[in-house]
Structures are given as C-alpha cells and as structure tokens.
Amino acid sequence: MKKEFDVVALGELLIDFTEAGLSEQGNPLWEANPGGAPCNVLAMLRKLDRRAAFIGKVGRDVYGAQLRRVVSDAGVDLRGLLEDPAVHTTLAVVHRLPGGDRDFSFYRNPGADMMLREDELDPALLQGCRIFHFGTLSMTHPGVRAATKAAVAAAKAAGALISFDPNLRPPLWESLELAKEQIEWGLSQCDVLKISDNEVEFLLPAEDAGAGYDYAAGAKKLLEKYPNIKLLNVTCGADGSYSFCCGHAVYVPSFTLGGTIETTGAGDTFCACVLHDVLAHGVEARGEESLRNMLRFANAAAYLVTTKRGAIRSMPEPAAVEAILAAN
Numbered sequence: 001m002k003k004e005f006d007v008v009a010l011g012e013l014l015i016d017f018t019e020a021g022l023s024e025q026g027n028p029l030w031e032a033n034p035g036g037a038p039c040n041v042l043a044m045l046r047k048l049d050r051r052a053a054f055i056g057k058v059g060r061d062v063y064g065a066q067l068r069r070v071v072s073d074a075g076v077d078l079r080g081l082l083e084d085p086a087v088h089t090t091l092a093v094v095h096r097l098p099g100g101d102r103d104f105s106f107y108r109n110p111g112a113d114m115m116l117r118e119d120e121l122d123p124a125l126l127q128g129c130r131i132f133h134f135g136t137l138s139m140t141h142p143g144v145r146a147a148t149k150a151a152v153a154a155a156k157a158a159g160a161l162i163s164f165d166p167n168l169r170p171p172l173w174e175s176l177e178l179a180k181e182q183i184e185w186g187l188s189q190c191d192v193l194k195i196s197d198n199e200v201e202f203l204l205p206a207e208d209a210g211a212g213y214d215y216a217a218g219a220k221k222l223l224e225k226y227p228n229i230k231l232l233n234v235t236c237g238a239d240g241s242y243s244f245c246c247g248h249a250v251y252v253p254s255f256t257l258g259g260t261i262e263t264t265g266a267g268d269t270f271c272a273c274v275l276h277d278v279l280a281h282g283v284e285a286r287g288e289e290s291l292r293n294m295l296r297f298a299n300a301a302a303y304l305v306t307t308k309r310g311a312i313r314s315m316p317e318p319a320a321v322e323a324i325l326a327a328n
Helices: 037-047 062-073 123-127 142-157 176-189 197-203 215-225 266-281 288-305 318-327
Strands: 005-010 014-022 028-035 052-059 077-084 091-096 102-107 129-135 161-165 192-196 231-235 241-245 248-252
Touching: 005 037, 005 077, 005 123, 005 142, 005 266, 014 062, 028 037, 028 062, 037 052, 037 062, 037 129, 037 266, 052 062, 062 077, 123 129, 123 142, 129 142, 129 266, 142 161, 142 176, 161 176, 161 266, 176 197, 192 197, 192 266, 197 215, 197 231, 215 231, 215 241, 231 266, 231 288, 241 288, 248 288, 266 288, 288 318
Parallel strands: 005 052, 005 129, 014 091, 052 077, 129 161, 161 192, 192 231
Antiparallel strands: 014 028, 091 102, 231 241, 241 248
16 A cells, blocks of 8 residues: 655754854854754655655744744645644754764753654554654653654554664753663664664773774674664764665765765764665665665765755755765
C-alpha cells in the first residue's frame, strides 16, 4: 500500500538565536533562525522532493507563528503541529565556538515542545509514513517521552522503518544517566541510526583517553548490542563520516572548502540525505560503493549548510550538492 508520506518526524521545533555581529553600540546581535533537529531533517528532505510531515508543539506566540509559517513555506505538512496556549515556544541561544562548532543555552523550563501528549498524536500520520524519525529532545521529560515512545510503536506496527538521531544536549537532561538510558532505548528501536562522534564516546568511553578513538570498533560494539540496527552512520564533523551496513565499513572525508560560519543543522542535513538514499535504495544488500556515494552526497550537503546561519532556511539545493561532487 502506498504511504502518504516518505518521512514523518516528531520532536522539537524552536528558534535558534544565532550570533550575527555587533550593533553600533557594541551589543551582540542575534538572528532568529527557525530550527529544531527533526524539522531540519524534513526541510532538507523537501529540497530532495520527498514527502514530509511533522509532529510537535509550539507556543501560541510570535515565535510559534514564525515557525509555522517558515516550515509550511518549506513544504512540510503541518497537520501534526499543535499550539500550546499557556507555554511559550522553546528558544535556544547558539554560541559559536572556534572552528564553527556551537554551545547552546536553552530557554525551555518548560518549553512548548515538551508539552506534546500521547493523546494528541495523529494516528494517520504514524500509519502513513515509510520512515519515522525521532531524537531525544522529545524524551527528556515524562509526558513527551510517553508520546514519543507511543509514536515509535505505532509507526513500527504500521511497517515504517525507524530512524533515530540521539542529538545529545546535556543541559536539557535531569541527569546524564537518564540521557544514556533513553538513548539506549532509541538504539533498541531503530533500523537507521545517525550518531555523532561525541555521542559514541559518551556511550562507549575509550579505555585509553590518550589514544585516538576507534569509531569502527565503537560501531561494531553498538551493532553487536543492537542487532536491529541495519544502517549505522557516525558523523565526525570536519573529520568526515563512517557508514556501517551489511558487514561493510566505509569512511568518507568531509568537504573542507572554506567559508564555514557555524555548524547548526549540518548533522540534520546529513541525516536527511541518508534517509533520502534509504528511500531510494533500502538498507538491505548494500555494497561499499553504494554506501560511499551516500556519504559523499550527505557530506557535501552538510558542508553547504555550514556556510550559512541557521538550518531550515539554509538547506542546500540538490544542484549545489551535485556541483560540489562533480568538482571534487
């Protein structure tokens, strides 16, 4: 049976306030960029002409209205986006670090994204997708955690592939032990995993802190513990990415072509490109060349989004990605 959507994602939709220089008085200026990892993924999937829908909650405020407008303009179906009349839209202040990486300060105590309840889920969205994607910001608190787990179960029961990105943000968790517990639950549920280098190290600390981390060995341990994972990708920022699938281990370096402003949305762009590839080629009987092509495209797209501020409105056109691949 044909599904209405290629990918449905659940989670946070928020405003990323990104540093944008100084005023004439020397005060920092901040650009209000629409973001939130699950919707970033969907925005890139729409660039790739995939059918996408979002499930989440924003506040009934000016930022909630901005987010609804921008995500709708991106072509994402928003029938699953609800408004909370009492709790404001979640905000994040993104501090740029040397090299383009970031530090986050969240205004989410509470934030509207935390208020999504299990009884507010639209069953038609969960039953009508080929892939269901989620992360852990929707698992930091009991109510939205229950909604997330119910959504995963419903999508899985309807035959969807499950995609998971831990997207660890330590300040949002009551404890790192709880964070690890919920990440491990996500690992036990997913078919496709996108995980960052620091998250692998969080789950599997190196025995020798002075030695370089062996991500292939870390991925092998995760695949042994969670045999449900069919495709595991590790992103290492400027150091490239790895893919582990069907017994293959493939590494592709990143595109370091200059012009990086900040890295918000890079991992989400990468994740979207991987899901686009999975929709086209599946996760069974993949060869090394196929995985290498997948990583090259995802790495190129991820590089391009780092050359602009923000994420949802900064997703690259496929032609721009192909141009980088043709020239490199």
